[in-house]
Amino acid sequence: MVKRVQSPSSINTFLQCPRKYYYQYIEKLPTSPNINLVRGNIAHSTLEYFFKQDLAGIDEINYKEEFIREIQRIFFTQWGKYRDALKVLGLSTKDLKFYFEETLMMLVNWCNYFIEEITLMLEKKENIVDAFNSVKPLTEQEFQSETMFVRGFIDAIKYVGDEVHILDYKTNAVPEIKESIRLQLGIYSLLYNEKHGKYPNKVGVFFLKDKLHMLIVDEELVENAKQAIHIVHEHTTMFDKKEDYEKKTSPLCKWKSGQCDFYDVCKPY
Numbered sequence: 001m002v003k004r005v006q007s008p009s010s011i012n013t014f015l016q017c018p019r020k021y022y023y024q025y026i027e028k029l030p031t032s033p034n035i036n037l038v039r040g041n042i043a044h045s046t047l048e049y050f051f052k053q054d055l056a057g058i059d060e061i062n063y064k065e066e067f068i069r070e071i072q073r074i075f076f077t078q079w080g081k082y083r084d085a086l087k088v089l090g091l092s093t094k095d096l097k098f099y100f101e102e103t104l105m106m107l108v109n110w111c112n113y114f115i116e117e118i119t120l121m122l123e124k125k126e127n128i129v130d131a132f133n134s135v136k137p138l139t140e141q142e143f144q145s146e147t148m149f150v151r152g153f154i155d156a157i158k159y160v161g162d163e164v165h166i167l168d169y170k171t172n173a174v175p176e177i178k179e180s181i182r183l184q185l186g187i188y189s190l191l192y193n194e195k196h197g198k199y200p201n202k203v204g205v206f207f208l209k210d211k212l213h214m215l216i217v218d219e220e221l222v223e224n225a226k227q228a229i230h231i232v233h234e235h236t237t238m239f240d241k242k243e244d245y246e247k248k249t250s251p252l253c254k255w256k257s258g259q260c261d262f263y264d265v266c267k268p269y
């Protein structure tokens with residue numbers, strides 16, 4: 001059977017529930033949009049545009065106010081661009097207002113950390129443009145491995161002195177590096193290593209609601225990622241029938257405010 005190209009999210013889906021993987025990646029049943037996905041996209045686009053901003057008019061005196069103003073301005077524009085996607089979700093005005101304000105608060109929180117980095121960098125650099133370009137990461141990098149059959153988009157790569165750091169931005173309610181995130185970061189480390197011949201020194205997540213959480217890239221992180229990739233390839237190259245993908249029931253089938261995208265077709269209980 002043809003070897004499928006996997007991604008951190010397809011691998012995590014398989015490990016969470018093989019049947020869910022089957023519905024999503026083999027039968028390709030549609031998935032429903034949800035607010036976390038849409039606001040995650042809005043936050044990512046906002047950061048992307050923030051890093052590309054024109055620095056004309058920003059100097060070593062006014063940068064703090066100007067960066068806060070700019071991230072808010074970009075966020076308002078991005079929120080507007082996603083108006084149709086937000087409408088489809090059918091949220092009440094009250095809920096929509098909550099998510100709007102919370103996402104804005106997250107981005108301003110992130111921007112305050114960015115400003116702190118700029119302030120430190122200004123001790124070493126002559127002007128705001130040099131400081132901004134030194135702190136700004138390489139963003140939205142696509143990595144595709146022909147040997148591992150895995151691809152992934154890395155949100156940000158930073159060069160800190162001699163070190164390479166890989167970052168992901170998340171809008172999660174709980175700032176915790178759970179197993180699925182460790183796996184995602186381990187896979188990014190493997191992809192980076194294959195392309196550049198060395199592992200990043202650290203990987204981490206900037207939880208926009210909180211702060212940056214970093215991990216040192218060690219053998220355990222990369223070996224777990226290798227093992228997970230192997231498990232998924234081994235199964236998916238051997239089997240393509242629904243009954244070969246077991247239902248792994250868990251609280252992720254149905255919870256207080258939602259359910260798995262495939263709950264109705266799966267009938268897990």
Ligand code: SF4
Pocket residue numbers: 017019020023247248249250252253260261262263266267268
């Ligand atoms: S409803 Fe539960 S068992 Fe069924 S596909 Fe979703 S996660 Fe798996």
